[in-house]
Amino acid sequence: MKIQNHSPLPRAIAQYAPADQAVLKELYEKGDLRDNADVGQVLKEYKASLSGSIESKGYHSYDQMTAALQELADRYPDKAQLVSLGKSGEGREIYALRVGTPDEQNPKPGVVITGCHHAREWMTVEVPLHTATTLLENYETDPACKDRVDQTVTWFVPMVNPDGYEYSRTKNSWWRKNRRPIQETGCPNIKGNIGVDPNRNYWDGKPENFELYRPKGDTPCSTEDDWGDGKTSDNPKADTYRGPSGGSEPEVQAMLNLELNPANNIKGIVDYHSYGDMILYPYGSKQLPADRLEIYRDIGSKMNNVLGNRFTLEPSSDLYPTSGGSNDIHEANGIIGLTLEIGRSFQPPASEIPKATAYITPANMVFLDEIRSRYAHA
Ligand code: 0X9
């Protein structure tokens, strides 16, 4: 597979001064500038990251998010529970709010909705919280919300990568990865550095799925792009470092322990990322068989309908091929796994949170309904 930029450099860059154009070109080469970007806003965010001047007020900090989830659990004790899925590299609990009551005798379909695999994608933290709040607050008045809460068990995980998020909020707002120091890369030619991209680190330990982490032809420790996957690296200096081994990262282990535990009966997962207004389905590194493709296109287009059909529905590999992505492992385990890339920049002003989250939540409701109608046996 050959890495290609999916879209041409946004034409809107022509209006910028030459120095800004050079910066924008660089961002484009890295994949940080997409075709439907709000180019001015992305440039502003990037420059603010260099001068340390971005405003994070209005976005939940880790502590505020923990408190918000706890508050929901306190308000709705018979419907919602705060659960720790494990600890991050720096020792923060990775919290889920579990909405719905598991039934061991007759397991209900499980759904997981995550935000913030990537530290700088701040709006993705707010979306799971908004959907959870909407479900619970409307339980008594909206029969559809009641059904969703009663008949599914949904795990909202707003911050998969809390260490990266806090670092992005307070130190370097352009930070993407987790914060684990990598001393030993396992590669004699490659030095250590900080941080693994959690969305390149997924592997479930099953030999038959190893190629989803490292495709055939992708040589370990190679500094060449020998598989044609320019967006997955063996170098910890890179923003897309896959880690020293598949599933090496505590955040990824926490998610996989939740998602692949048969007791949780997880049938569908939506991972929120930003940005680009895209609904992406597996695989990042190969093609889906026709019967699965049909399911993904059906669910994806129903979600897109409630989003005003403004999203592009396509396979992940069409954006760019990657390996070690979460959805690939989900799909390989028979779980519907989608990635939604939301918005037009990484850190829109916090004043946009209410509108942005209210826009996305209906797509989560559709997803819940689809999983419920396909997998509930009662
Ligand atoms: O690169 C990623 O992990 C995702 N994009 S982001 O800008 N949020 O970092 C895309 C994940 C979808 N998978 C593939 N494109 N293979």
Ligand code: ZN
């Ligand atoms: Zn992302």
